[in-house]
Amino acid sequence: MFGIDAEKLFVLLIIGALVLGPDKLPEYAAKFGHLVRELRRMATGAQEQLRQELGPEFEDIDWNRLDPRQYDPRRIIRDALLDDPADVQRSPATKKTAAMEVPSPPQGLLPGQGVPFDSEAT
Structure with a gap:
């Protein structure tokens, strides 16, 4: 609960009993019970309304399907870029999409290998 x-709940109840005292504790417990009953009544009324x-057409909606926590942005983008996900075969070197080939990131330089240089970029 919360x-x-x-x-911790037991410690809070003991502190509440010491602060309120034995005279006011039953009164506040009754008020709390009434508050909980009223909140339940209001929630039920709001659901019915x-x-x-x-x-009736909204009773069959699968609300879990509309939960935004289930969406994976990578899957959404991949599905949007691929024409047919079953037709594309992925190799470790490249990932083919419908519009372009995306190279995989470099794995690092071998000993004695120079840094790549693009003369057109400078």
């Missing part, structure tokens, strides 16, 4: 384990206003 990320609080049993020990939403169902009535949206109509």
